[in-house]
Amino acid sequence: MKKITIGEASRQSGVKVPTIRYYEGIGLLSAPSRSEGNQRSYEPADISRLVFIRHARELGFEVDAIRTLLMLQDDPNQSCASADAIAKARLIDVEQRIRSLMALKVELEAMVAGCGHGRVDQCRVIEVLADHGQCAHSHH
Amino acid sequence: MKKITIGEASRQSGVKVPTIRYYEGIGLLSAPSRSEGNQRSYEPADISRLVFIRHARELGFEVDAIRTLLMLQDDPNQSCASADAIAKARLIDVEQRIRSLMALKVELEAMVAGCGHGRVDQCRVIEVLADHGQCAHSHH
DNA sequence: CCTTGCACCTCTAGTCGCTAGAGGATGTAG
DNA sequence: CTACATCCTCTAGCGACTAGAGGTGCAAGG
Numbered sequence: 001m002k003k004i005t006i007g008e009a010s011r012q013s014g015v016k017v018p019t020i021r022y023y024e025g026i027g028l029l030s031a032p033s034r035s036e037g038n039q040r041s042y043e044p045a046d047i048s049r050l051v052f053i054r055h056a057r058e059l060g061f062e063v064d065a066i067r068t069l070l071m072l073q074d075d076p077n078q079s080c081a082s083a084d085a086i087a088k089a090r091l092i093d094v095e096q097r098i099r100s101l102m103a104l105k106v107e108l109e110a111m112v113a114g115c116g117h118g119r120v121d122q123c124r125v126i127e128v129l130a131d132h133g134q135c136a137h138s139h140h
Numbered sequence: 141m142k143k144i145t146i147g148e149a150s151r152q153s154g155v156k157v158p159t160i161r162y163y164e165g166i167g168l169l170s171a172p173s174r175s176e177g178n179q180r181s182y183e184p185a186d187i188s189r190l191v192f193i194r195h196a197r198e199l200g201f202e203v204d205a206i207r208t209l210l211m212l213q214d215d216p217n218q219s220c221a222s223a224d225a226i227a228k229a230r231l232i233d234v235e236q237r238i239r240s241l242m243a244l245k246v247e248l249e250a251m252v253a254g255c256g257h258g259r260v261d262q263c264r265v266i267e268v269l270a271d272h273g274q275c276a277h278s279h280h
Numbered sequence: 281c282c283t284t285g286c287a288c289c290t291c292t293a294g295t296c297g298c299t300a301g302a303g304g305a306t307g308t309a310g
Numbered sequence: 311c312t313a314c315a316t317c318c319t320c321t322a323g324c325g326a327c328t329a330g331a332g333g334t335g336c337a338a339g340g
Binding site: 048055060069073076084086088095101107116120126 | 216261
């Protein structure tokens with residue numbers, strides 16, 4: 001069998017070397033076999049798992065959620081209700097985040113547009129930050 | 141002069157008590173005078189500063205950026221170019237984040253919509269995560 | 281065979297922006 | 311005077327890594 005070093009695994013999966021070791025440490029990835037000289041030796045399945053993890057992380061899933069998703073993946077006879085629930089929760093979170101970032105964008109645009117590029121005492125950026133009442137947000 | 145306790149400062153500014161102490165520790169807020177019994181005693185100006193900080197944090201500015209903004213605020217004769225640059229950088233960052241969250245939303249929606257609520261081996265949520273090629277993202 | 285030099289190993293500590301808790305002192309209302 | 315809330319300092323923890331020290335393994339060139 002072909003031995004995949006951690007560096008190679010990193011290149012193939014897009015997960016950084018220390019991050020792979022970290023994932024092993026927190027139990028997201030099971031410890032691989034070792035070479036004579038105690039070096040980690042991965043198999044193709046481990047690469048897939050790392051790709052799975054990386055993709056899930058890119059989508060903003062937390063490590064705990066990924067742990068659940070991986071358990072589901074390992075047991076394909078289970079109902080996918082949990083996976084669905086996790087994805088739905090994540091979707092709601094993302095939608096919420098988009099909403100607040102949009103509000104934020106509006107406010108930042110007003111700040112930047114209002115800046116006359118003069119002295120600080122006329123600067124809207126500082127002014128808006130100092131006086132919450134002037135801005136688009138309502139008082140949380 | 142009226143003495144404002146840390147709890148009162150917290151209520152007035154919306155910044156939690158331990159967070160106020162934390163801000164003092166990292167030098168964002170200068171150490172206030174103390175009462176006979178060694179308790180912090182704030183002035184109205186400190187409350188304004190806390191509101192400024194809170195608002196900036198809500199807008200997602202990093203503590204380092206806020207430090208700069210506060211220095212600018214303290215010296216109103218300076219050009220507001222730095223404040224402007226900080227706000228613009230933040231705006232670009234926010235716009236970038238909105239873009240990636242939108243892409244993410246599309247992908248999550250596809251995952252959730254494709255889930256037939258059956259067994260895991262037919263679940264698109266798991267499938268999409270396992271096979272990056274199927275999803276909307278290009279390989280970074 | 282030996283050296284060079286990169287990739288690997290473990291371990292600890294640092295990042296950011298807080299938050300939680302222990303264990304004790306102070307201030308205030310009844 | 312006694313409860314009780316609030317304050318104090320200090321340390322440790324969170325998530326998800328990242329950086330660095332100090333040492334070992336391994337493949338290729340001379």
